[in-house]
Amino acid sequence: MNRRSRLTILVGSLLFLGLALWWSVWFPFAPERVRGAIPSHALMVGEHHRLGDDADLLLQNTSLRESIQVLGGDVEAIDEFMTSRFGRWLTACLGGRYTVTAFAPRSPVGAPAAWMAASWGGVHAQVMRWMMEAGLISGWDRLPGRSPIVCYTLRSPGTGPVLSATVYEGVVLLAYSRDPGAVRRMVRRVAYGQPASRLPVETVPTPDRVQVCWTPRADVAPRAEYTWSLPSTNAIGVHATWSSRMPLPIVRPETYRGEFPVVAAGIVCPPVDAPTDVQLSESERRDLGAGLGSLSGALMLVPSAILDVLPGLARSPAIGALYRETIREKIDPKGVIALGLLRDTYSGRLLGIKTPSLVLAVKTSSELDLAAELPPLLDRWNARLGLSLLARERGSEGIDFPVFIVDEARNGIYSSMKASEKPALWQAGNWLFIASNLAAAREVSRAIEQSAEPPQGAWWSAAAATPGMVHGWFDFKAAGSAVRKLMALHAIVQIAQGERSGPAVVLMERTGRAVSALEPFGEGSLKLELGRDAWTMDVRVGH
Numbered sequence: 001m002n003r004r005s006r007l008t009i010l011v012g013s014l015l016f017l018g019l020a021l022w023w024s025v026w027f028p029f030a031p032e033r034v035r036g037a038i039p040s041h042a043l044m045v046g047e048h049h050r051l052g053d054d055a056d057l058l059l060q061n062t063s064l065r066e067s068i069q070v071l072g073g074d075v076e077a078i079d080e081f082m083t084s085r086f087g088r089w090l091t092a093c094l095g096g097r098y099t100v101t102a103f104a105p106r107s108p109v110g111a112p113a114a115w116m117a118a119s120w121g122g123v124h125a126q127v128m129r130w131m132m133e134a135g136l137i138s139g140w141d142r143l144p145g146r147s148p149i150v151c152y153t154l155r156s157p158g159t160g161p162v163l164s165a166t167v168y169e170g171v172v173l174l175a176y177s178r179d180p181g182a183v184r185r186m187v188r189r190v191a192y193g194q195p196a197s198r199l200p201v202e203t204v205p206t207p208d209r210v211q212v213c214w215t216p217r218a219d220v221a222p223r224a225e226y227t228w229s230l231p232s233t234n235a236i237g238v239h240a241t242w243s244s245r246m247p248l249p250i251v252r253p254e255t256y257r258g259e260f261p262v263v264a265a266g267i268v269c270p271p272v273d274a275p276t277d278v279q280l281s282e283s284e285r286r287d288l289g290a291g292l293g294s295l296s297g298a299l300m301l302v303p304s305a306i307l308d309v310l311p312g313l314a315r316s317p318a319i320g321a322l323y324r325e326t327i328r329e330k331i332d333p334k335g336v337i338a339l340g341l342l343r344d345t346y347s348g349r350l351l352g353i354k355t356p357s358l359v360l361a362v363k364t365s366s367e368l369d370l371a372a373e374l375p376p377l378l379d380r381w382n383a384r385l386g387l388s389l390l391a392r393e394r395g396s397e398g399i400d401f402p403v404f405i406v407d408e409a410r411n412g413i414y415s416s417m418k419a420s421e422k423p424a425l426w427q428a429g430n431w432l433f434i435a436s437n438l439a440a441a442r443e444v445s446r447a448i449e450q451s452a453e454p455p456q457g458a459w460w461s462a463a464a465a466t467p468g469m470v471h472g473w474f475d476f477k478a479a480g481s482a483v484r485k486l487m488a489l490h491a492i493v494q495i496a497q498g499e500r501s502g503p504a505v506v507l508m509e510r511t512g513r514a515v516s517a518l519e520p521f522g523e524g525s526l527k528l529e530l531g532r533d534a535w536t537m538d539v540r541v542g543h
Helices: 003-025 031-035 051-059 062-071 076-083 087-096 122-133 182-192 284-293 303-309 317-330 370-385 438-449 458-465 475-496 501-523
Strands: 044-048 097-104 114-120 139-144 152-154 161-166 171-177 209-213 224-234 234-241 247-254 260-268 298-305 338-340 348-350 354-355 358-363 391-394 399-409 424-428 431-436 468-476 523-529 535-542
Touching: 031 097, 031 114, 051 087, 051 224, 051 284, 062 501, 076 087, 087 114, 087 122, 087 171, 114 122, 114 182, 114 523, 122 161, 122 171, 161 182, 161 358, 171 182, 284 338, 284 358, 284 431, 284 438, 284 458, 298 303, 298 475, 303 317, 303 338, 317 370, 348 438, 354 475, 358 438, 370 391, 370 399, 370 424, 399 438, 424 438, 431 438, 458 468, 468 475, 475 501, 501 523
Parallel strands: none
Antiparallel strands: 044 097, 044 209, 097 114, 114 171, 139 152, 152 161, 161 171, 209 224, 224 234, 234 535, 247 260, 298 338, 298 468, 338 358, 348 354, 358 431, 391 399, 399 424, 424 431, 468 523, 523 535
């Protein structure tokens, strides 16, 4: 064999090996294969493009980095991993060109609920598959049983939910469920073309979104959609829209065989016409800004018209009827209702325990004569609901107009409280103020007299420009302490009433962690647009 023949054989062999290797690792981009892994009964499905790039942007968010540290994470270790060769490769696998995430409840055939993800990894995914088969990625064990391809489960102690994974034709599949075989069903859907989820429904395409629907017919059923953005290096924005005919989704834990988060239906926000004629005079807005804006760590502004919806959400129909009969006509339908959680400096006391102060401001249709109107109103509520509330007029230092304390005729814990610890009502112009304690009433009235300036700045101006929307503003550091105390007080009350302390304590601990995680962002804002067909909300945390 001469040299030319040997060279021809060598080149041909190398070409054959190269083509074989290319055929083994390369698959044409197929987003339908990624989406095909999600079952048809999934309630919530999200699609994401270039998650790895989003991860890089998020890690540049200084507030988020501090938040991760507060929760016990090691930001430097995350940075080191993300910049390492393995980290960049794994990011390309799990957060590359196209990713779909989903939550599926218990299936019609009895399979447990599962959180799942499918991501297009391409060549990177095939290399990952070989590494798992060779045992080069530690912590994963082969999943026993039959499936079109070998599946793996992450080694973990106990009998709780487990994470399982595999790679099929360029697609990385992950499942988190009480059933280790959840990922195997994902493989079968892709391999055998089983019915997949119709979410997200193809409407106006967006870069990243999550859609929620409570029925399999996602193309005709009401649904919700969530998108997000990174408007600055220190802020995160979320935009949500949902049909007024669908229950809001909530995430709650199930504790059977280990805690597992599930998506469930919450309350239904009934249709309501968006208020278009909200009116506040300059002096009314100034009084509200001085009284609540200047003292609050968290503040909500709500058009009065939405009160026609809230009684329908109450558990007792009697409350809605009482509201319509006794209070509705006294509230200005073109006005605004404000609720402020005062800063920790302005806390009151409950049975001697320091507690946060809440103040509600309602714009009335005309100036009320509380001395004449409050007693008969309470009489009607007492007769209908079996209460024994009464109003006592009281003078207080620093308040030069009548203040009424809500008291109780029966002997009990409430009647034994000091007058300064009980809710107080007073009128300032066309504003009816209701404070959780007399000290808060004194501070708010003093701020109005001094025309204190609200610190919310741009948010206050935006709220004034669109008064027909619901607006919220939160100073996480100022309100954080107050929220923690409210949750602690809730736990104390539950224990005092003989209820199980476990759920209340868990709620207190989780709220504390959430507040701690938000505090580094400084401020947050919320804008909610009401509608007969759909409600739209924009949330922003950070500057």
